[in-house]
Amino acid sequence: MxxxxxxxxxxxxxxxxxxxxxxxxxxxxxxxxxxxxxxxxxxxxxxxxxxxxxxxxxxxxxxxxxxxxxxxxxxxxxxxxxxxxxxxxxxxxxxxxMQLWERGTFGLDDPLAWHLPQFADVKVLAGENPDGSPILRDPSRPITVRDILRHTAGFTYGANGDPQNAADRVWEELDPLSPDKTLAEFADAMARVPLLYDPGTHWHYSAAVDVQARLVEVLSGQPxxxxxxxxxxxxxxxxxxxxxxxxxxxxxxxxxxxxxxxxxxxxxxxxxxxxxxxxxxxxxxxxxxxxxxxxxxxxxxxxxxxxxxxxxxxxxxxxxxxxxxxxxxxxxxxxxxxxxxxxxxxxxxxxxxxxxxxxxxxxxxxxxxxxxxxxxxxxxxxxxxxxxxxxxxxxxxxxxxxxxxxxxxxxxxxxxxxxxxx
Structure with a gap:
């Protein structure tokens, strides 16, 4: 409250x-x-x-x-x-x-997974193994819709010139935003990329707005x-x-x-x-x-x-x-x-x-x-x-x-x- x-x-x-x-x-x-x-x-x-x-x-x-x-x-x-x-x-x-929010199709504090179930099992990057593979843990709380609206979900956008970490290497491998993918395929891939941070703890620019686009499709029934x-x-x-x-x-x-x-x-x-x-x-x-x-x-x-x-x-x-x-x-x-x-x-x-x-x-x-x-x-x-x-x-x-x-x-x-x- x-x-x-x-x-x-x-x-x-x-x-x-x-x-x-x-x-x-x-x-x-x-x-x-x-x-x-x-x-x-x-x-x-x-x-x-x-x-x-x-x-x-x-x-x-x-x-x-x-x-x-x-x-x-x-x-x-x-x-x-x-x-x-x-x-x-x-x-x-x-x-x-937000037009769809006004229609009552979702709540800002809904867990994202209520509407995009593939995000129910996201993990947070907790470190790297000697071979560079990610060490993962559960997030402290679920990602909410509000998180994807304000870049606090913990998502990455790939390294973008910064030193690459294990989550960015998974991003590179899965290539969620490949032009050959649909938004549905993007969301499936994005849900497999480890979060950089627990939801709500950091502002980190990311592909969250592309997740918003997929949410528009799911809630509206239109491309x-x-x-x-x-x-x-x-x-x-x-x-x-x-x-x-x-x-x-x-x-x-x-x-x-x-x-x-x-x-x-x-x-x-x-x-x-x-x-x-x-x-x-x-x-x-x-x-x-x-x-x-x-x-x-x-x-x-x-x-x-x-x-x-x-x-x-x-x-x-x-x-x-x-x-x-x-x-x-x-x-x-x-x-x-x-x-x-x-x-x-x-x-x-x-x-x-x-x-x-x-x-x-x-x-x-x-x-x-x-x-x-x-x-x-x-x-x-x-x-x-x-x-x-x-x-x-x-x-x-x-x-x-x-x-x-x-x-x-x-x-x-x-x-x-x-x-x-x-």
Missing amino acids: PATRALVSAVLAGAAFLSGPASAQDYEPDCARIAAFLDGAIDQGRTVGASALVWKDGSERCFAAAGMAQREAAKPFARDTLVQIFSMTKPVTGVAL FAEYVQEHVFAPLKMTDTGWKRDMAEVPRLARIYVADSEGTLAPMPRDAWLEPNFMGKPMTMGGAGIVTTVDDYMRFARMLLNEGELGGVRLLRPATVRLMATDSLDPRIAPEDRSWLTGKGTGGFGIDVFVRTAPPQTPGENRGTVGEFFWDGLPSMLFWVDPRQNMAVVFAAQKIPFDNALHHDFRDAVYGADYAGR
Whole structure:
């Protein structure tokens, strides 16, 4: 019961906060400053192309684009340029699953195995044998649905450049997110990968959102992409958005560029483009894969800013969006147990989004407003919703590795040097 009361208090606090003052301080976006930032980023070779869209107080305030979507074909980065958003897919998946929660199909604190039985027998990595095989033990408690919504299930995403452990070696062997697998096959494989931590004890970025996608399929009885198309994209009139299955739109699709150790940007070979590798394959990831435009994704962001509604169509109740935008991490999860989340700013995590809980503490921290929520994507994509300023922002770039410095400077351009974030 104490945990339940704490959750209710957190939700009510989030609701009161989001319905509080319209702005943290007097502020208007400076479109010329934003455009100058984009031009400078291109001139300095920080990215090949980029665009930015700012919506505030019920209308579009700024749009700017600079550079090239396909440098080798001399195609400018334009308003209708298609971009691969990678992990900015995750909040879309979260919205889809929370629609089903509103229908009463599951409880947030249900054991995951009630709905996906293959997760009933998951084990936690307790060490390694001399041959490198995992030593396993039972988890301290079952994984809950809430855990997969906030990255506290203990799942891995594979080593991703970090030193490999025995759980990551099992991941590598089973390859849960292989494009050749269905989401059902993914879930079966994922349940066999040892957990890195006991559920609820660490924030660790993982394939949990792909588990969310499988849960959408099981609870709705529809293929994941079909459900999202019918219940998210179509109602929001996101006509340029989806998991693309063919190359018909390649003339509008921005090229991904990879920076080497010197910062030189080279085009990623087409056959190495990570997201289009899913074309013609069974896998539709919940954690990545969407192709969209800045205008389409802004419609999604505006729906969240409007607390679940856009153009007279309601996707979620206001209280549900407030819950998604409330930090739900247990305070007992220490900063050192939150992986790289602390690098996103002063805050925590809600449902598939970072939530800012305090103003920026240093000049090096990205600008923003208390109560904002956001996520980003591997090719330096970014969006955020700032309820206190009644504003949503989408920034599009196609640069790998992920460039947080670019986001820092873009936020400076959006908010200005004197913005305190309160």
